[in-house]
Amino acid sequence: MNNLLKIYHTLYQFFGPQYWWPGDTPFEIAVGAILTQNTNWGNVEKAINNLKKEKALNPKAIHKMPISRLALLIKPAGYFNVKAKRLKSFIKFLMNEYRGSMSKMKKEDTNSLREKLLSINGVGPETADSILLYALEKPVFVVDAYTKRVLSRHGIMEHDKPYEIFQELFISSLKRDARLFNEYHALIVRVGKTFCKRREPLCEICPLKS
DNA sequence: TGCCAGGCCGGGT
DNA sequence: ACCCGGCATGGC
Numbered sequence: 417m418n419n420l421l422k423i424y425h426t427l428y429q430f431f432g433p434q435y436w437w438p439g440d441t442p443f444e445i446a447v448g449a450i451l452t453q454n455t456n457w458g459n460v461e462k463a464i465n466n467l468k469k470e471k472a473l474n475p476k477a478i479h480k481m482p483i484s485r486l487a488l489l490i491k492p493a494g495y496f497n498v499k500a501k502r503l504k505s506f507i508k509f510l511m512n513e514y515r516g517s518m519s520k521m522k523k524e525d526t527n528s529l530r531e532k533l534l535s536i537n538g539v540g541p542e543t544a545d546s547i548l549l550y551a552l553e554k555p556v557f558v559v560d561a562y563t564k565r566v567l568s569r570h571g572i573m574e575h576d577k578p579y580e581i582f583q584e585l586f587i588s589s590l591k592r593d594a595r596l597f598n599e600y601h602a603l604i605v606r607v608g609k610t611f612c613k614r615r616e617p618l619c620e621i622c623p624l625k626s
Numbered sequence: 627t628g629c630c631a632g633g634c635c636g637g638g639t
Numbered sequence: 640a641c642c643c644g645g646c647a648t649g650g651c
Contacts, residue, residue, distance in 0.1 A: 453633040459648060460632090494648040498634085540634050560632050605632055614630065 419572065420589035423624060424596070427603040430623040434602035437550035439464075442518035444473060445551040446510075449543050450502050451493040462492035475516035479507050502538025509536050522552045530556070541579045549601070555594040557586040558601045562608030569612055570624050 417425075438457070439445040444464065451460040466489040467473040478486060487500035507516075509532070514520035521529065526548060533544035541559070548554040559582045568575035573585060590596060611622035618625065 449632085452631085454631065455633085455647085456631040456649070458631090458650075462649085492648060494631090495633090495646045496648080498646055502634085538634065542633065546632080558632085562632065601632090608632090 418589050420586060424590075424600050424603070426623050427607055428599065431603055431606050433599060434606055436598055436602035437546075439550075442522070442551040443475060446506065446518065446547045447473065447503060449546040449550070450506060450538065451490060451499055453495070453499070453502075453543065455494050459492045459494060463490040466490065466492070475507050475510055478503060479511055479516070498538070502536075505537045506539060509533075518551060526554045526556065529554075545583075549594060549597055553594045555592045555597055557583050557590075557597045559583050559586075560601075560605070562605050562612070563601070565614075566604055566608050566612050566624070569618055570626075 437445045437448065438461075439448050447467070448460055448464060451463050464473065467478075470477075470489060472478060472481060472489065483500050483504055486503065487496045490496050490499055490503070493499060510516055510518070510521065513532070524532075529552075530544055530548060533539050533547060534541065539547075545556045545558045548556040549558055559579050563582055564573075564575050564577075567573045567582065567585075573582060586597075586600070590600070607622065607624065611619040611624075
């Protein structure tokens with residue numbers, strides 16, 4: 417069994433299943449993926465709840481909503497002006513290409529869809545891959561700040577390697593399976609939050625410590 | 627009370 | 640091809 421697979425089993429044994437993504441529908445997950453950029457998830461939940469209260473958590477409602485009002489509703493998520501613009505960009509794409517249907521989007525070929533998502537203003541690699549994996553159940557591995565920090569702190573890969581290199585490490589070590597990728601990324605976030613904080617040395621009680 | 631949180635863009639070198 | 644400043648709230 418390879419290194420990355422061992423780590424997965426260690427984390428799963430320690431923490432158990434994480435039940436990601438916290439969201440009810442593919443569209444809600446996509447919105448959450450944009451809102452959570454460099455932002456605490458608790459703040460994102462407030463923003464999403466504001467949209468739900470206004471019955472605005474659907475493509476059509478946000479599409480026709482004035483951007484100033486959208487910014488006000490998502491304010492707790494931080495960066496509300498840029499994120500309002502980014503949500504608008506994503507939803508314009510969703511409306512134009514798939515008539516607002518995440519189900520139609522899901523039928524698209526994964527690689528070409530990833531390229532299209534990356535061309536949207538405000539959708540970078542992590543956001544695109546989060547939408548592909550967690551909203552559309554595509555077998556794409558999500559890399560984030562925790563992934564880089566956890567792996568680098570445990571001497572598995574240098575922190576400054578680019579996104580795609582980290583991604584390839586997982587892809588080449590694991591079966592290409594959406595369920596596995598889903599749980600693995602969630603577990604990395606979990607261990608990162610718990611044992612691998614930003615400005616601390618290698619944690620002594622981390623389950624990954626050999 | 628300053629630091630941090632599930633990034634990304636645009637301009638400069 | 641990198642590097643960096645800007646974007647902002649709420650919890651601890």
